[in-house]
């Protein structure tokens with residue numbers, strides 16, 4: 001099968017089969033990112049996709065879910081994605097849903113009706129790296145869209161009844177900017193219906209443009225305590241009825257719970273963590289995991 005960038009998935013996507021509809025990343029210039037740097041973005045042809053789908057039973061058995069590979073497998077053309085779903089259901093009848101990573105602009109070339117059709121065909125819960133609802137932060141990390149553009153696409157997904165997961169990149173704004181990032185990102189998500197709100201913590205990895213900006217004094221990282229204060233504020237402001245998850249290795253705490261039911265307990269837990277926190281030890285953890293990414 002064709003996995004030129006290896007197999008990447010969020011921690012909770014453990015029992016999937018995998019398939020490639022695009023390689024690399026259509027954007028590939030987020031300043032903190034270490035993925036797909038030597039891989040050109042390419043939309044895979046339906047002939048290649050079909051050949052891979054025929055190999056899924058031998059490679060992955062009878063998966064219920066397929067997780068598309070590459071940074072934004074949902075950026076494939078609508079017709080290709082619909083044909084992919086049809087072929088998956090034909091050759092791998094166990095498949096119920098098709099996930100994958102997505103960018104906000106993976107949806108901008110698809111109409112509300114097309115998204116409704118994709119949802120009926122099994123596309124569900126792509127992991128969208130929204131990261132922030134603050135235009136200053138989005139620009140600072142070069143995400144390639146504004147908060148208003150993110151909101152427009154997420155509202156379209158809701159209107160189409162399309163299930164999706166969003167991510168918040170805790171610490172992306174840098175030193176002194178966490179609380180504003182928390183407020184504006186919670187405001188971006190207010191009134192939307194994500195199945196899950198995920199969070200990960202920014203880790204500035206050597207070799208990235210963001211690392212070079214830190215070296216030159218152009219970007220100041222949040223302290224680890226600041227990141228904890230930011231995530232506390234983000235959860236406090238979050239109004240969604242959703243699953244909250246932060247199980248990524250970058251996080252200083254790993255929890256999964258339902259909001260708003262568990263909000264008070266979760267906030268108390270994080271406050272407790274902040275009160276007993278040791279910045280030096282947390283920073284050591286951050287340094288250690290730079291090798292993971």
Ligand code: SF4
Pocket residue numbers: 025026027028029030033034035036071103129
């Ligand atoms: S963070 Fe995602 S969208 Fe940004 S460059 Fe990396 S893979 Fe592409």
